[in-house]
Amino acid sequence: MSRPFADHLALILADINGRARYQHEPDGRDQWQTPAELFRTGAGDCEDFAIAYWDALRGTTGRHRIACLVLNGYPEPHMVCTTRPSPLAAEWVLDVLADVPYRLADRSDLVMTAYQLGEEQGGPAAWHGGIRLQRTPAKWVDAYWRLMACGDRAQ
Template sequence: MSFFRAVLNQYLVLICCLFIAATIRSDGFLEIFTPELLAKVTKDYGEEAATRVSKLKRLLERGQNLSEGDKLKLVNKYFNKIAFKHDKDHWGQEDYWATPVELLATAAGDCEDYSVAKYFSLRALGVAPEKLRLMYVKAIRINQAHMVLTYYETPDAMPLVLDNLTNKIKKASERKDLVPVYSFNAEGLWQSKALNRGKRIIENSQQPWYELLERIESGY
C-alpha cells in the first residue's frame, strides 16, 4: 500500500478539487454537444470521430427515463468498448486526463478516462453526485494502480463497481481482485481500507481545480 500512496499523493488534492469543480456544472454535460463542437471534432479528428461523439449524445438523450440500474449498465458497456491505451503511448505524457469527448474522438484511453467519462455521463443521466465516487485501487491481476467508478444506491449501501476491465457490474464485496486505496467525489476524499465508504480525510474545498472542466466547457 505504501507504493500506491507514494504514487497517488501528488494527485490527491488535485483530483478531489477537480471533481468538486466538475460536479458543480456536470448536469449541463449534454449542453456541450453543439454543432460547433462536432465541427471542431471533425476538423481535428475526422468524421468518424464526430460520429462517435454524436452517438454519445443520442445515447444520453435516450437513456433519461431508464432505471438507475439500467443507466449504469448502459454507460459502463458503452465506454468499455473503447480501446485501452496508456497515456504515454496515446498522448505522449505520463499522465493525461482526457475529457469524455477526447476519449471518444481518439477512440482510446486509460482507466481514469473511462471513469471520468462514466461519471459525467451518469450525471447527465440524472444520477445524484453523492451516489458516485471515483476510486483508486490496486488491480491484483494486472498488478498496477487502477481507477474505477463506484455507485452507492443509498449512503450505507455496498457500492457497485463500474470497471473498464469487465462489463459485469458487481458489488464491491465481490471484487476480491481489487484492493482499495482512495475514493473521492464532490464531498471530499476518503482513505479506504475496504471497498466501501471508508474514512474521510479531505473535506470539500473552495479552491477547485478547473482545468479539465474548462476544457470540456470550451469545446472538448
C-alpha cells in the first residue's frame, strides 16, 4: 500500500474513532446508524463505525465495502470496512477495534467473509464470494437510504 493511501486510511480511522465511542448494543437491539446519527449519539457498534468509514471513502478511487467477518473465538460476526484502491491491490481494513488500518490477509483469526455490502448502480447492494446477491439485507437498505437522504458525509 502506498504511504499516502495508508496515511489517508489512518486519518479516516482516527477522525471517526475520535468522534464517537465503541459500544456494543444491548441484546435484542440492532439498529444501524448513519454517520450523522453515530456522531449525534456519540456511540455505536461495529456496524455503525463500518458505515461511517465506508461513507468517508465513498467518492474516492477504489472499491469500498462493508464486510461481515466470521472470526475464530468470537461468538458473533464482526463488521468492518474494507477498501482496495485498485483491482490488484491488497484489501485493507478499517476496524473500530483496531488503532491502525490493516491488511485483511493479515487477520489470522479470519474464518470467512460472510457477505459484503456497498453501492452499485446508485443503490444499496450485497455480495457473497464476489457474486452480487439478488437480495440485499433490509438493515443495509434502510441505513443506505437514510444516509443518502441526509446528505451528511462522514468526512
